[in-house]
Amino acid sequence: MGDCVLSTLILRFADVGVATYASLRVVGDPSRTVTWVVQAVHVREALDDLARALPEPSAGESVADAVDRALVTGPFATRETELALARRLGTVLLLEPAWRLLVDYASTPRAVLFVSPSARLGRVPWGLLALPDSEADSHRLMELVDVLMAIPPNIVNSPRPRTAWADRRGHPxxxxxxxxxxxxxxxxxxxxVLGRPSADTRLARHFAGGVSSRHVLPKVSAATELFRRTDADRDWLTRMLVEEPGRLLYVGHASAAEDRSGRADQAALHLAEDAPLTAAAIMTRRMPMPPRVALVACASGGDYRFDEATGLVAAMVLCGAQLVTATLWSLPTTAGYRQFTGGTADPMADLVVAVDDAHDDDEGGCAVNRWQRDRMRQWRSGDVTAHPLYWAALVTFAVDGAR
Structure with a gap:
C-alpha cells in the first residue's frame, strides 16, 4: 500500500505578461491560501540553469556533447551542483510562506501536492526543489509531500471513458x-533504447516471471520476445488494448512538439512503423487505454509546455487512463550512460523496473515518489549511480482520485 492521503494541496502557476502568478492552497481550508508573483527575469535565469543540466543540445552542441555535459559536467553531475540548482529553483519558484505552509502539512502518511504549472514551467522537476536554507542536506519538496501533476480542467471535464484500477488490478x-x-x-x-535483447539483462530477468506465468501481454514464450518487436505498430497496439490490460508500460522513443509555438497534439510515440503515433491520432482512434499508463520516452510528459496541454498525457487520459507516469526530458540510454561516465551501472533499467513495480501498487503515483526519494537519498549519500538525470525526470499525472 502507498503512504499518502491525509491532506491535499494545490500548487498552481499562470503566466500573465512578463510575470508568473502562483498560488498554494489547501483543499478544504481556503484560509491557508498563499499567493505570490515571480518575475519573468528570475524565472528565465532559473530555467536557463535547469536547461544546462539536461541532455538536450544547445546552440552548436551535438547530441553526444549534450549527453556528455548532462552526465559529466552539468549541474546534475555532482551532488553539490545538483543541490545548488535544486535550491535555486526552490528559492525562485516557491516563496518562504509557501515553503512554511508545505512544512506545516508535512506528515506521515504524506499529504499529496498536485502541481499545475504554467507553460514556462512545464519542464520543472518539482519534487527535486530544495528548501532555500543553508543545511548541507536541505529537505526536498518530495520529502515533505507526495508530488503529483494535476490534469488540466479542460481535459478532466471532457467526455471520456473511465476505468478504475480496482476493476483492472488483476489483469495482465x-x-x-x-x-x-x-x-x-x-x-x-x-x-x-534498451540495447540488444538478452535473457541475461536485468529487464529480461525482471519480466521473466510474468512471461512464465502467462500474465503479460503480448503472450510470448520468452522474455526476450517482448523487446524490439517488429509487429508493434498502431494496429497491433489497438488489438492489445482491446484485450483490456491492467496497465500499459511503453519504453521507447517519443517526439515532442515544438514548445508553445507548436501543437501539443503532435507529440508522438515511435512504434514499429514509419509514421509516429501522434497524440492527435491516439485521440482520433479512441484507443482504449487502461487505467494506468507509463510512458518512459523522451519528454513524454511535456503537455504543460504548451498553452493548450493536449499532448501524450492528455491523450491517455481522454482515452481512459487515470494515472500516467511520464518523463520531462530525454533520458540517455544505458549505452550512452556507460560511454560518458565510464561506469557499469544501468540506470535506465533501474528506472523501468521501478516504474513497472510502482504501477502495481494501489497508489502508483505515490509509489513512484517513494522510489524517487530513495534514489535521491542514495545520490545525496554519495552513490553516483543514482544519477538525478533519471529519477528527477519522472512525473505522474493523476485524475479521478487516483494517487
Missing part, C-alpha cells in the same frame, strides 16, 4: 518495450 500488463522503428539501426537516433 501490456508491455511495449523498445519497438523496432523501420529503417533505423540500433545505434541511430531512433534506434534501440
Amino acid at each position: 500488463p501490456l508491455l511495449v518495450l523498445d519497438p523496432r522503428v523501420p529503417g533505423q539501426r540500433a545505434d541511430s537516433t531512433l534506434g534501440s
Whole structure:
C-alpha cells in the first residue's frame, strides 16, 4: 500500500505578461491560501540553469556533447551542483510562506501536492526543489509531500471513458518495450533504447516471471520476445488494448512538439512503423487505454509546455487512463550512460523496473515518489549511480482520485 492521503494541496502557476502568478492552497481550508508573483527575469535565469543540466543540445552542441555535459559536467553531475540548482529553483519558484505552509502539512502518511504549472514551467522537476536554507542536506519538496501533476480542467471535464484500477488490478500488463522503428539501426537516433535483447539483462530477468506465468501481454514464450518487436505498430497496439490490460508500460522513443509555438497534439510515440503515433491520432482512434499508463520516452510528459496541454498525457487520459507516469526530458540510454561516465551501472533499467513495480501498487503515483526519494537519498549519500538525470525526470499525472 502507498503512504499518502491525509491532506491535499494545490500548487498552481499562470503566466500573465512578463510575470508568473502562483498560488498554494489547501483543499478544504481556503484560509491557508498563499499567493505570490515571480518575475519573468528570475524565472528565465532559473530555467536557463535547469536547461544546462539536461541532455538536450544547445546552440552548436551535438547530441553526444549534450549527453556528455548532462552526465559529466552539468549541474546534475555532482551532488553539490545538483543541490545548488535544486535550491535555486526552490528559492525562485516557491516563496518562504509557501515553503512554511508545505512544512506545516508535512506528515506521515504524506499529504499529496498536485502541481499545475504554467507553460514556462512545464519542464520543472518539482519534487527535486530544495528548501532555500543553508543545511548541507536541505529537505526536498518530495520529502515533505507526495508530488503529483494535476490534469488540466479542460481535459478532466471532457467526455471520456473511465476505468478504475480496482476493476483492472488483476489483469495482465501490456508491455511495449523498445519497438523496432523501420529503417533505423540500433545505434541511430531512433534506434534501440534498451540495447540488444538478452535473457541475461536485468529487464529480461525482471519480466521473466510474468512471461512464465502467462500474465503479460503480448503472450510470448520468452522474455526476450517482448523487446524490439517488429509487429508493434498502431494496429497491433489497438488489438492489445482491446484485450483490456491492467496497465500499459511503453519504453521507447517519443517526439515532442515544438514548445508553445507548436501543437501539443503532435507529440508522438515511435512504434514499429514509419509514421509516429501522434497524440492527435491516439485521440482520433479512441484507443482504449487502461487505467494506468507509463510512458518512459523522451519528454513524454511535456503537455504543460504548451498553452493548450493536449499532448501524450492528455491523450491517455481522454482515452481512459487515470494515472500516467511520464518523463520531462530525454533520458540517455544505458549505452550512452556507460560511454560518458565510464561506469557499469544501468540506470535506465533501474528506472523501468521501478516504474513497472510502482504501477502495481494501489497508489502508483505515490509509489513512484517513494522510489524517487530513495534514489535521491542514495545520490545525496554519495552513490553516483543514482544519477538525478533519471529519477528527477519522472512525473505522474493523476485524475479521478487516483494517487
